Amino acid sequence: MPPSTAIQPKLEEDETALETVEDVPVNKITSFNGRLQQFLHNGTEAHETPSSSRTTLSQRRINTTKAEYERQAEPIISSPRRKRTVPPTAPTTTATHRRTTRSKSTLIATSPSPSKRRRSTATPQIPPTPPIASPSATESLLRDTIPPNLILLLVGVNPGIMTGVTGYAYAHPSNLFWKLLYSSGITSIRHIPADTYKLPALYRVGNTNIVERPTRDASMLSRAEMDAGVPVLEAKVAAQRPEVVCLVGKSIWEAVWRVRHGRGIRKEEFRYGWQSETENMGRGDDWAGAPVFVATTTSGLAAGMKPAEKEAVWAELGSWVVKRRQERGLNSVVVKEI
Incomplete structure (x- = not known):
């Protein structure tokens, strides 16, 4: 080309x-x-x-x-990883709703209403149990032992709880009464409280109290109760005429002094042992009355004196009782009966 x-x-x-x-x-x-x-x-x-x-x-x-758009939209919908990261927004299933409803209904059924709750917490009414046969607070089973012709009449404050229940004088194990009777010579052996009513026949020794109401402690007695018991005691002594009256405890003599003298006894006027003849108890027109000997308390709760000091006071009384019993020719009889 x-x-x-x-x-x-x-x-x-x-x-x-x-x-x-x-x-x-x-x-x-x-x-x-x-x-x-x-x-x-x-x-x-x-x-x-x-x-x-x-x-x-x-x-x-x-x-x-x-x-x-089509390529990006498809993984977002179908990717399992995307589903794990997105929190579930599906509504509660029927089973879960059923369990929740059942739990709520159970709580409602088990929680009592206010009226039922008050009835459930109330103390059940139990019929009272009949009391056991025992002396009341103003009664005691202990009885006086004041026959005629006694050498010694022992006067206590009032019966203790155990004494009131058993009817035996100075029945509590902590009381030193029976120990002091033996150590002083008033009894030839150490007796037990159950021998209370044997003492008049064995030793010509009787027993009574200025207040008959039993208490746990003599300090629970009021001064008015003690003073009210003085004329009663005077009448018992005047009726039975024991040779000697022994007041077992200082508080008894203080009550007798208040009633007789209209005032409390002074500290310098009080002494344990034999009291003045003018203070004889049960005095009458034809009787000079019974001499008064003030002995220590025998209660185990009293800690004002040591045991040796108590024994010394009781020994003074015991020596007179032994002597007087010998004079009346009663020793042989007592030994035979024991």
């Missing part, structure tokens, strides 16, 4: 392409008088027109966006 013929079509083709580029609106300031726009359009695919390039890019972007 001649060179002129081959070159001619090519030039015509370039001119057509140039005319096509020149048809595009160009901003000559920002594109270097159209040259940059020309350069860009020359590098595009197979002489695509500007309109077709824009349409292709827009369609490609739309297609890409749709593909990415």
Whole structure:
């Protein structure tokens, strides 16, 4: 082919392409008088027109966006990992609701109403148990032993609880009464409380109290009770006329003194042992009365005196009793009966 013929079509083709580029609106300031726009359009695919390039890019972007959306939306919904990270928002299942309802109903059923709670906490009404047969607070089973012709009448304050229940004088194990009777010689052996009613026959020794009401301790008696028992005691002595009256405890003599003298006994006026003849008890028109001997208390709760001091006071009384019993010729009888 001649060179002129081959070159001619090519030039015509370039001119057509140039005319096509020149048809595009160009901003000559920002594109270097159209040259940059020309350069860009020359590098595009197979002489695509500007309109077709824009349409292709827009369609490609739309297609890409749709593909990415479909690709991204699918893993979010179906990925197990995404499901683990997102907290469950599903409503409570029927089984869980059933368990919760059952728990609430159980609590409601087991919690008592206010009225029922008051009835459950109330103390049950138990019928009272009949009391055991025993003396009341103002009664004692102990009885006086004051037969006629006694050598010695022992006067206590009042029965203790055990004495009131058993009926035996000075029945509490801690009481020193029976020990002091033996150590002083008033009794030839150490008797037990159950021998209370044997003493008059064996030794001509009797027993009574200034107050009959039993208490745990003599300090529980009032002064009025003690004073009220003095005239009663005086009447007993006057009726039975024992040779000697022994007051077992300082408080008894203090009560007798208050009633007789209208005042309390002073410290310098009190003494253990034999008292003045003017203080004899049970005095009458034809009888001078019984001499009074004040002995120590025998209660185990009283710790004002030592045991040796108590024994010394009781020994003074015991020596007189032994002597008087010998004078009356009663020793042989006592030994035989023991």
